[in-house]
Amino acid sequence: MEDERGGAVPDRATFARTLGTLKREGSNVLLVGAAASTHETVCQQLLGAGERDSRYRLFVTNADDRVACDRTADAETDRVRTIDYSRSGLETDVDSDGENGRPSLGTLGIEIVETIDELADAADEFDPSELRVCVDSLVPLLREYDTETVFRLLHLTTSRVDQARGMGHYHLPLASDHDAVNLLEPMFDAVVTVRSRDGTDEQQWHLREEDATTDWLEL
Numbered sequence: 692m693e694d695e696r697g698g699a700v701p702d703r704a705t706f707a708r709t710l711g712t713l714k715r716e717g718s719n720v721l722l723v724g725a726a727a728s729t730h731e732t733v734c735q736q737l738l739g740a741g742e743r744d745s746r747y748r749l750f751v752t753n754a755d756d757r758v759a760c761d762r763t764a765d766a767e768t769d770r771v772r773t774i775d776y777s778r779s780g781l782e783t784d785v786d787s788d789g790e791n792g793r794p795s796l797g798t799l800g801i802e803i804v805e806t807i808d809e810l811a812d813a814a815d816e817f818d819p820s821e822l823r824v825c826v827d828s829l830v831p832l833l834r835e836y837d838t839e840t841v842f843r844l845l846h847l848t849t850s851r852v853d854q855a856r857g858m859g860h861y862h863l864p865l866a867s868d869h870d871a872v873n874l875l876e877p878m879f880d881a882v883v884t885v886r887s888r889d890g891t892d893e894q895q896w897h898l899r900e901e902d903a904t905t906d907w908l909e910l
Contacts, residue, residue: 729885822857
């Protein structure tokens with residue numbers, strides 16, 4: 692049986708095994724779809740909310756334009772860090788008139804890596820999936836910077852998450868066939884499309900390595 696992308700539809704056992712591998716080896720997931728409330732639900736699941744308090748969590752957020760994590764990102768502890776790139780005082784690029792302009796994404800990338808390094812030191816080495824990273828959302832970055840610059844930032848971030856055997860997810864609240872989704876999805880292990888249909892929140896996983904897409908699954 693094939694899905695609408697032309698790939699196979701995995702059965703539940705295959706899907707469960709693949710998710711287990713992503714948890715053990717590290718993974719990065721792109722969350723797409725315009726249903727903001729559903730982004731929040733999936734976000735909490737991927738953060739491991741309610742599972743155990745020993746996880747380390749990093750939120751990279753624009754407080755002025757986010758779709759999830761409103762309730763979670765406020766608590767700053769030795770296990771939870773937040774980088775608000777809208778207000779963090781990052782170094783800025785210099786524009787053609789010699790004035791400071793937008794925050795530098797190179798500086799943001801360094802701050803993300805250094806923060807993960809600090810959490811890794813606190814953990815004395817992460818267990819698989821012990822680190823959870825949420826980037827909410829990519830839309831302001833794509834609005835303000837060229838795609839190549841955002842691509843480099845994501846490459847740096849996803850590589851560090853993989854190295855830590857962590858689980859990162861990245862909110863992109865756009866339709867699954869949007870140009871930005873098509874451009875960025877090769878960087879991710881899976882693309883999860885979320886929707887709300889007849890009052891029910893649902894998700895659909897596309898596993899890129901297997902070229903397989905699940906049926907719509909109720910959250």
